[in-house]
Amino acid sequence: MDQPLADKVALITGAGRGIGRSIALGYARAGAAICASARTREAIDATARAITDAGGKAIAVQTDITDECQVAQMVAETVAAFGGLDILVANAGVHVCRDAVAASDPAEWWQTIETNLKGAYLCCRAAIPALRACGAGKIITIGSGMGHKGLPNNTDYCCSKAGLWMLTRVLAEELKEDRISVNELIPGPVDTSMTADNKNEDSVFNISGEWIKGPDDVVPLALFLATQPAVGPTAQSYSLMRRDP
Numbered sequence: 447m448d449q450p451l452a453d454k455v456a457l458i459t460g461a462g463r464g465i466g467r468s469i470a471l472g473y474a475r476a477g478a479a480i481c482a483s484a485r486t487r488e489a490i491d492a493t494a495r496a497i498t499d500a501g502g503k504a505i506a507v508q509t510d511i512t513d514e515c516q517v518a519q520m521v522a523e524t525v526a527a528f529g530g531l532d533i534l535v536a537n538a539g540v541h542v543c544r545d546a547v548a549a550s551d552p553a554e555w556w557q558t559i560e561t562n563l564k565g566a567y568l569c570c571r572a573a574i575p576a577l578r579a580c581g582a583g584k585i586i587t588i589g590s591g592m593g594h595k596g597l598p599n600n601t602d603y604c605c606s607k608a609g610l611w612m613l614t615r616v617l618a619e620e621l622k623e624d625r626i627s628v629n630e631l632i633p634g635p636v637d638t639s640m641t642a643d644n645k646n647e648d649s650v651f652n653i654s655g656e657w658i659k660g661p662d663d664v665v666p667l668a669l670f671l672a673t674q675p676a677v678g679p680t681a682q683s684y685s686l687m688r689r690d691p
């Protein structure tokens with residue numbers, strides 16, 4: 447079987463379910479050793495078990511990505527288990543607030559920013575020394591069309607993903623000399639627990655003609671980004687949507 451990620455180590459945040467779980471399983475099938483992380487122990491254990499049962503290598507590290515110490519521990523455990531880190535998929539995310547700004551709860555609003563932006567920043571920051579030590583690497587941020595175009599009643603999510611897209615581009619410039627590429631993957635609407643209760647008229651699920659995906663549909667693009675040469679694309683956004691974001 448073709449294994450383009452043989453000998454690579456990938457850390458995927460939010461790998462307990464949804465898109466992150468599919469990417470973890472997809473990378474493992476491609477030969478990578480996987481660190482599956484999220485807050486829910488049973489979910490990441492199940493992801494890691496699915497990989498090891500199929501003959502792959504995986505660990506599960508329970509992590510809240512908003513906690514700097516836990517994030518440092520997540521990277522340290524990955525390096526200790528597999529001897530390095532080649533790929534970080536900053537996938538974990540939430541969408542807490544569904545109200546217009548005037549009606550919104552600041553605590554809910556901040557929770558989304560703290561997870562999607564600060565959490566991704568902490569993961570990238572902690573992973574950089576390990577990626578540098580391997581002489582090259584990939585950071586893939588899971589963005590959103592809503593980070594490029596505002597949707598009413600979604601400001602927490604739109605602002606968090608707009609910040610993530612800027613983080614992606616700044617990091618790409620900072621890490622060019624290190625042969626670490628940093629790119630954004632925009633999945634478009636995917637049926638997951640995040641979107642299960644958000645199919646109202648403001649949702650991307652109601653954009654006419656949009657491709658509604660399952661989590662496994664995101665894997666080929668995630669694999670493409672993980673397998674580009676070190677001199678390949680960086681600071682780019684790749685979308686699976688059928689319209690401009």
Ligand SMILES: NC(=O)c1ccc[n+]([C@@H]2O[C@H](COP(=O)([O-])OP(=O)(O)OC[C@H]3O[C@@H](n4cnc5c(N)ncnc54)[C@H](OP(=O)(O)O)[C@@H]3O)[C@@H](O)[C@H]2O)c1
Pocket residue numbers: 459460461462463464465466483484485486487489509510511512537538539540561565588589590591632633634635636637638639640641
């Ligand atoms: N579904 C879509 O239509 C869609 C579209 C565009 C972009 N995205 C993005 O794709 C990514 C994955 O979303 P999904 O749809 O697969 O959602 P999901 O099924 O709800 O999965 C989210 C994952 O993130 C983890 N997570 C949440 N908060 C965390 C925290 N503080 N620390 C560590 N892990 C945390 C969750 O696990 P725990 O709760 O156990 O921690 C879970 O494993 C997100 O960044 C999302 O914004 C999704």
